[in-house]
Amino acid sequence: MQTVRSSRVRPYATVVSVAGFAVLFFTAASGRVGASGSSSGQFWLLVAFVVLGEMLPIRLPRRNADEEISMATAFSFALLISQGVAAAVLALALAELLAYFFRGKTFSRSAFNIGQYTLALAASGAVLSLLSNVPRPGVPFETADLLAIAAAAIVFFLVNNVLTSVWFALQQEIPVVDHLMRDLSFRASTAGASLALAPVVVIAAQHSLPLIPVLLLPVLALYKGGRQAALNEYQALHDNLTNLPNRVLLQDRVQQAILTGDREKSLVAVMLMDLDRFKEVNDTLGHHSGDLLLKQIGPRLRSVLRESDTIARLGGDEFAVLLPNVPDRAAAAQVADKIKRALDLPFEIQGLRLNIEASIGIAFAPDHGRDVETLMQRADVAMYVSKGTRSGYAIYTTEQDRHSPNRLALVGQIRTALEKEEIELYYQPKAELLTGHIKGVEALVRWHHPERGLLFPDEFIPMTENTGLIEPLTVYVLEAAIKQCRVWQEAGLDLTVAVNVSPRSLLDSQLPDQIERLLRKWGLRSSALRLEITESSIMEDPVRAMGILDRLSEKGISLALDDFGTGYSSLSYLKRLPVNELKIDKSFVMNMTADEDDAVIVRSTIELGRNLGLEVVAEGVETEEHWQTLADLGCDFAQGYYLSRPIAAGEFMQWLRAREKSLQQADELHHEPAPDSTPESKRKKADKSE
Ligand code: C2E
Ligand code: CA
Ligand code: CA
Numbered sequence: 001m002q003t004v005r006s007s008r009v010r011p012y013a014t015v016v017s018v019a020g021f022a023v024l025f026f027t028a029a030s031g032r033v034g035a036s037g038s039s040s041g042q043f044w045l046l047v048a049f050v051v052l053g054e055m056l057p058i059r060l061p062r063r064n065a066d067e068e069i070s071m072a073t074a075f076s077f078a079l080l081i082s083q084g085v086a087a088a089v090l091a092l093a094l095a096e097l098l099a100y101f102f103r104g105k106t107f108s109r110s111a112f113n114i115g116q117y118t119l120a121l122a123a124s125g126a127v128l129s130l131l132s133n134v135p136r137p138g139v140p141f142e143t144a145d146l147l148a149i150a151a152a153a154i155v156f157f158l159v160n161n162v163l164t165s166v167w168f169a170l171q172q173e174i175p176v177v178d179h180l181m182r183d184l185s186f187r188a189s190t191a192g193a194s195l196a197l198a199p200v201v202v203i204a205a206q207h208s209l210p211l212i213p214v215l216l217l218p219v220l221a222l223y224k225g226g227r228q229a230a231l232n233e234y235q236a237l238h239d240n241l242t243n244l245p246n247r248v249l250l251q252d253r254v255q256q257a258i259l260t261g262d263r264e265k266s267l268v269a270v271m272l273m274d275l276d277r278f279k280e281v282n283d284t285l286g287h288h289s290g291d292l293l294l295k296q297i298g299p300r301l302r303s304v305l306r307e308s309d310t311i312a313r314l315g316g317d318e319f320a321v322l323l324p325n326v327p328d329r330a331a332a333a334q335v336a337d338k339i340k341r342a343l344d345l346p347f348e349i350q351g352l353r354l355n356i357e358a359s360i361g362i363a364f365a366p367d368h369g370r371d372v373e374t375l376m377q378r379a380d381v382a383m384y385v386s387k388g389t390r391s392g393y394a395i396y397t398t399e400q401d402r403h404s405p406n407r408l409a410l411v412g413q414i415r416t417a418l419e420k421e422e423i424e425l426y427y428q429p430k431a432e433l434l435t436g437h438i439k440g441v442e443a444l445v446r447w448h449h450p451e452r453g454l455l456f457p458d459e460f461i462p463m464t465e466n467t468g469l470i471e472p473l474t475v476y477v478l479e480a481a482i483k484q485c486r487v488w489q490e491a492g493l494d495l496t497v498a499v500n501v502s503p504r505s506l507l508d509s510q511l512p513d514q515i516e517r518l519l520r521k522w523g524l525r526s527s528a529l530r531l532e533i534t535e536s537s538i539m540e541d542p543v544r545a546m547g548i549l550d551r552l553s554e555k556g557i558s559l560a561l562d563d564f565g566t567g568y569s570s571l572s573y574l575k576r577l578p579v580n581e582l583k584i585d586k587s588f589v590m591n592m593t594a595d596e597d598d599a600v601i602v603r604s605t606i607e608l609g610r611n612l613g614l615e616v617v618a619e620g621v622e623t624e625e626h627w628q629t630l631a632d633l634g635c636d637f638a639q640g641y642y643l644s645r646p647i648a649a650g651e652f653m654q655w656l657r658a659r660e661k662s663l664q665q666a667d668e669l670h671h672e673p674a675p676d677s678t679p680e681s682k683r684k685k686a687d688k689s690e
Contacts, residue, residue, distance in 0.1 A: 009170045013112045016163055020115025023122045024093060027086045042205040043083055045212055047091045049075040054095035055103060058223050069226065071219060074194035075201070076121060077156060081149055082135050082202040085125030092117045116163040124156035140206065141199055153195040161187060173308045173325055174256055175263075186233075190226045194219065236509065239313040240543055241291055244298045250312035250320055254372045257324035258365045268365040269323040269332040272379040273339070276357040276387070278317035285349070287539060292349045293356070300345075304338040315504065316540055320379075329364065329395060336360050336393040359386040360393035368396050373469070377411050380463070410460050413449075414469050418476050422448045425480050426646035429656070430498075430617060430639045433631045436663055438656060440496035442532070442639065443481040444646045445473075457500075465504045474505040479518050482529060484649050486522045493656065498530040498560060503537030507544055512551040526556035532583065533559060535567030542573070553578035560617070565601050574612070582609045586620020586640065593625050606635050 053071030072095050080088035093114050100110040128134055131148035134141070141149070161180065169179040197219060204211040237249040245253070257268040275297075282290035297319060301311045310322040321339070326332045339360065346353040361383025369375040378396040386394035417423050427441040447455040464470045478499055485497040505511055519526055531552065538545040549559060560581035561574070565588055584605045591598040602618065609616035618630045621640030630638055647655060 009167065010108075012166060012170055013108055016119065016167075017108075017111040017115035020118040021111075024089050024114070024118045027089055027118075027122060030086075041209055042202075043079070043087065045205065045209055046075050046079045046082070046201075047087075047094070049212070049216075050079065050091040051095040051098055054092075054099050058227055069190060069223070071194065071223070073117070073156075073160070073191070074197055074219070076117070077124070077153065077195050078198040078201045078205075080121055080125055080135075080156075081128065081152070081198060082205070084135055085122055088121045088125070089118045092121065112167065116160060116167075119163065120156050120160035123159045124152040127155045128152040141203065146199065149199055153192075153198070157188065157191045157195065161191075171307075173260070175260060178256060186226070186229065190223075239315075240541055242295050242298050242313050244319075245310055245312040247312065247314050250310060250314070250322060251372050251376075253310045253322055253324070254365075254375060257322060258370060258372070258375070260324065261365055262370075264325075266325045267328065267332075267367075268375075269321075269326050269329075269335075269362055270365070270375050270379045271321040271323070271332075271336060271339075271360050271362050271393075272314075272376065272383045273319045273321065273358050273360045274383060274387070275317040275319075275343075276359055278356060281349075281354060281356070285352070289349050289352075293347055293354065296347055296349075297343075300342045301339055304342050305335070315507065320376075326364075332362055332364070333393070333395065336362060340392045358392070359383055361386055361396065362393060363396040374412075410449075410455075411463050411469065414460065414464060414473065417447060417449075418472060422450070423473070423476060424448060424648065425477060425484065426648055427484070427497075427652050428639060428646040429644050429652075430637050431643055433627070433635055433638050438495070438659065439637065440498060440530070441652070442498040442500075442646075443477060443484075444500070445477055446646075461502065465502055470502050470504045471508060474501060474508075474511075475514060475518075478515060479522075482518050482522045482524050485528055486524045487649075488653075489524070489528070491653070493653075496528050496530055498532050500532045500562065501537075503534070503540050506533055506537050506548060507541055509544075509548060511548060512555055512557075515552070515557060516555055527558065530558045530560050530581065532562040534562045535564070535573075538573070538577070539567070546576070549578055564605060571608075579614060581615040581617055583617045583619050583639075584635075589618045589620040589626060589630070589640070590622055593623075593629060602630075602635075603633055606630075606633050609636075610634070 050072045053073075053075055057068040057070035057072075072092060076088045076092045076095075079091055096105075096110050096114045096117070099105045100107065105113075128148055128151075131151055132145050134145050134148060161184075165180040166176050169176040172179070197215065201212060201215055204215055237246060238244065239246045254268070254270055260266070261268040278290065278293070281293055294313070294317070298311055298313075301319070301321065305311065305321065305323075308324060310320075310324075312320045312322070314320055321335075323332055323335060326335075340358065343356065343358050346355050348354075361379045361381065363369065363375050363378035363382060365375050368378045382394045382396040386392060414423075424446050425443045426446050427443055429438045430440045430442060431438050445457050445461070447460060449455050461470070461473075464473055481497045481499045485495060488495050501511075515529070516526075519529065533549075538549075553559065558580040559578060560583055561577070561579045562583050563585040564582045566585045582605060584602055588598040588601045588605075592602045593599070606616050615636045617637040617639055618626070618635050619639050621627055621630065621638040621642045623642055626640070627638055627642055644655060
């Protein structure tokens with residue numbers, strides 16, 4: 001398989017190198033190298049900078065590990081317009097030669113670079129001499145010259161870029177146009193800025209040579225800026241912990257691979273993979289060890305894959321591999337087998353040898369889907385099948401869908417469900433324990449499925465998270481909740497609304513702006529919205545999550561830590577998180593009157609919340625006894641069936657009025673919350689969570 005790639009890159013590189021060398025010899029033989037007399041100091045200084053630039057390139061953390069920009073091009077262009085083509089190409093060739101000897105560049109890479117630069121400079125020089133009589137030793141540039149120089153610079157940029165893009169595109173097996181367009185604006189702006197400096201350098205050099213190093217300062221600033229921009233882009237597309245491409249970049253590459261596959265009638269394989277015993281490692285050895293393990297996965301996979309294959313981390317212990325071009329299914333199965341065996345070898349973590357296992361699901365384009373979403377879903381189904389059978393890997397079959405009809409069929413229907421508004425929010429009230437008044441509600445999603453009836457979140461949220469459909473769902477839920485809250489406020493009810501945000505959405509850097517937009521759209525103040533997040537979702541990628549939480553909190557959106565007590569995060573995190581509320585997990589609350597351990601947890605959480613200045617909400621308040629105990633402990637808010645089950649928005653007003661009325665009546669006698677009497681409470685819902 002390796003030969004497929006090199007068979008196209010190598011002839012191309014050879015042609016460019018040979019053509020470049022031919023032009024190099026021809027120009028060197030016929031051209032005058034370096035203006036004589038007064039400008040020889042200038043000549044050598046520029047040559048020195050060309051060499052320096054090539055020896056100290058700026059490495060770009062991009063898709064291609066070896067992509068770099070160097071100042072050598074700017075100075076060789078300065079040579080071109082001050083001394084002519086021959087000087088420029090020879091200086092660059094010299095620089096490349098030195099880079100080959102001292103920087104360990106490979107021979108073929110250096111030869112290609114010499115060829116590529118020579119061709120670009122020669123073309124640029126030809127345009128320059130066609131449009132002007134630059135270079136003219138000793139005579140300063142005129143306005144007309146600058147136009148010719150600009151044209152020459154553009155030609156240099158174009159030729160240079162096309163030549164390199166073809167090389168990268170062949171190497172990565174993607175269409176040339178794709179690579180050309182990818183970073184075009186970034187490259188054009190860096191090249192434009194540095195090439196524009198060339199005439200200034202020349203003019204400065206004509207006045208005084210020491211001015212040139214001074215000119216370097218802004219150039220360095222420029223490169224630093226460019227590098228930072230590249231770094232930001234890199235971070236948006238890569239996983240922080242492992243440095244592997246993230247979901248966004250993977251989806252982009254899968255999309256590209258499908259398009260190319262379509263054109264070339266080739267097969268694309270997507271593999272989803274999940275480590276079977278990762279949670280154990282995390283739970284028993286701690287997060288740090290878990291992180292160390294995750295970091296080792298990429299290199300292991302890399303060792304059995306081709307360079308053009310993509311390894312991505314999707315979050316948690318989930319990885320994906322994209323094989324953009326496989327001859328047949330058997331070849332992909334072989335790769336899966338190799339991955340499996342690579343992971344079978346024990347991992348060394350802090351002196352311990354650990355064995356983990358992976359389940360891999362494979363789906364192929366175009367056979368199993370022609371779009372990213374379907375393909376990923378199907379690989380996901382196959383992954384679950386492989387987990388079930390412990391076979392290591394499984395290739396998707398339509399049969400599997402029949403075996404796991406719930407999973408796939410539902411995922412496929414979510415998008416239309418959103419469009420058809422089958423997804424509805426129910427609201428569960430939250431009461432102040434001291435007064436019994438309702439201060440806010442939690443929005444809980446329900447799906448009125450046309451065939452299966454009412455579906456609860458546990459039945460569709462988890463798999464939504466695996467497929468990227470969680471983002472539209474989160475936006476949908478947020479918008480519905482914000483809109484509803486606004487409606488209530490207009491009706492005179494001062495309620496806050498809490499929305500659950502899943503781990504995936506929490507890592508979505510667009511979330512804060514999206515929420516801000518929705519709040520503005522519906523005219524709701526940010527303090528009326530609260531987001532419920534879990535500790536474990538933060539721990540998936542703490543640095544990133546923390547950044548997003550900080551941005552949310554800067555926008556005035558408050559945060560609640562949900563299911564508190566079930567996670568394993570540390571108190572030090574809690575102190576640094578911008579949270580306003582702790583929600584004691586219902587399992588502790590429901591058991592606190594029967595189990596002393598749970599009672600201790602509830603009591604100390606209330607204490608902890610008070611010490612940290614956080615509001616404490618007890619979930620799962622099912623009985624009057626719970627309510628009373630929590631009130632005695634000084635808990636701030638209660639939520640649970642004792643007050644009400646989650647109910648539809650339409651019923652909520654009615655419920656609230658009835659409750660306020662009975663509160664008033666009770667007030668006259670004795671303070672007591674009204675028991676749950678909503679229609680939904682009659683609906684049979686086994687307490688799944690118990
Ligand atoms: P959660 O955030 O812990 O929500 C509370 C769950 O406990 C709700 O289940 C609620 O109906 C149930 N509950 C409330 N009071 C009591 C009680 O007194 N006793 C018992 N046994 N249970 C009670 P639900 O609505 O089925 O939601 C389950 C989970 O699904 C939620 O847990 C939340 O994590 C997730 N979820 C719900 N809506 C959304 C959503 O819009 N987006 C996301 N990402 N997740 C959601
Ligand atoms: Ca919640
Ligand atoms: Ca909860």
